[in-house]
Amino acid sequence: MSSSFPQQVAPDIADLASHPDVYRKVMWRIVPLFCFCYVAAYLDRINVGLAKLQMLDALGFSETVYGLGAGLFFFGYILLEVPSNLLLQRVGARLWIARIMITWGLLSAATAFVTTPTQFYVVRFLLGAAEAGFVPGVLLYLTYWFPTYRRGKVTALFMLGIPLASMTGGPLSGWIMTAFAGYKGWDGWQWMFALEAVPSVVLGVVVLCCLPGSIQKASWLTSAEKQQLIRNLEADTLAESRHSLRAVFADHRVWMLGLIDMCLLMGTYSISFWLPTIIRDSGVQSPLDIGLLTAIPNAAAVAAMLINGAHSDRQRERRWHIVVPVLIGAVGMVASTWFSHDTVLTVALMTVASAGISAGFPVFWCLPATFLQGRAAAAGIALACSVANLGGFAATFLLGWLKDLTHSPNAGLVLFGAFQLVACAIALSMPARVVNR
Secondary structure, X not given: OOOOXXXXXXXXXXXXXOOHHHHHHHHHHHHHXXXXXXXXXXXXXXXXXXXXXXXXXXXXXXXXXXXXXXXXXXXXXXXXXXXXXXXXXXXXXXXXXXXXXXXXXXXXXXXXXXXOHHHHHHHHHHHHXXXXXXXXXXXXXXXXXXXXHHHHHHHHHHHOHHHHHHHHHHHHHHHHHHHOOOHHHOOHHHHHHHHHOHHHHHHHHHHHHHXXXXXXXXXXXXXXXXXXXXXXHHHOOEOOOEOOHHHHHHOHHHHHHHHXXXXXXXXXXXXXXXXXXXXXXXXXXXXHHHHHHHHHHHHHHHHHHHHHHHHHHHHOOOHHHHHHHHHHHHHHHXXXXXXXXXXXXXXXXHHHHHHHHHHHHHHHOOOHHHOEOHHHHHHHHHHHHHHHHHHHHHHHHHHHHHHHXXXXXXXXXXXXXXXXXXXXXXXXXXXXXXXXX
């Protein structure tokens, strides 16, 4: 098997300026729905970070128990990521994504009933298993609609779910934990898990009822619009694209993508799962105030993702649109450790870290389609996500262990900040003539 990057077939350049209305129609029909789904998914994944402020004392858990439980989510996710995406391609995105959302919503609600470390570990593992395939499945589904050179902005809009979940979820979770504390005999953290699971289940039903299975099945498109979308995708087809599943697992480029994403996830998950604790340690005690302050870094991440994704599409450049913001984010993350007892500077520097690292994600996820098509894309995107989520485990378990060991999260933040440099080095090693599409 040749290890060289494939040559690309030039897209229909006229499409860059024409047919904006049909792509706008497609975008507003499917991308906001996926964004809302991602908000619900990510909120159910990370709300344990704010619940921890009450949950650990109520249940007598250590920081290490919390870190291991939060991290076990990623083992379930990793084990089923590739099978889930292959099943999605077989049974269809509408049915499979709906199944994912409904089951993860129910399992997230079940976290309200845990009383022992073992129960916590089991629920978190099953939550990861239930959610496996959602992100790679959506990314694969978007390739059925948008050519490569339009995916930076579209992927950014979908991935806004990450900062939006943290931005809105922090204040919402803090309010629920404060307002519902003691109601009907439940602690605030229990109400938070139960109430925040409802949107996932509801959106799962919406996906089942509303998501078109393909361009041809979209009743809101005219025949001419369908044909134009199909022609644009055909013009974007890559020569020598990988279609063999065996070739995907042997292709070093897929593993490189997984390593880049793993490093980026180490940064973003360390912020998502530990920012409430970092803010509390800086001197803020109220769960509601902590939740409100966590919204600031995530609001900046929303803007950074949109701006960077759109600018990358306009410039037809990918590598430096990953490297520059991620480097800035790494500096912010490491610098925050110097001012850990100053709330204002801590929030400001974590805002820089969150915005910088998050801005790299939508551009990064434009890279797999530069050399993967068909079933290979389904498996390749899922495999990269599987490798990447090892970073999610590291960001939760290792940071908890280091905090117990050193009584500070600073060592972990410096370590994960350094991993952002690794991501940048790997991104720059990819040939510009291929990835700049």
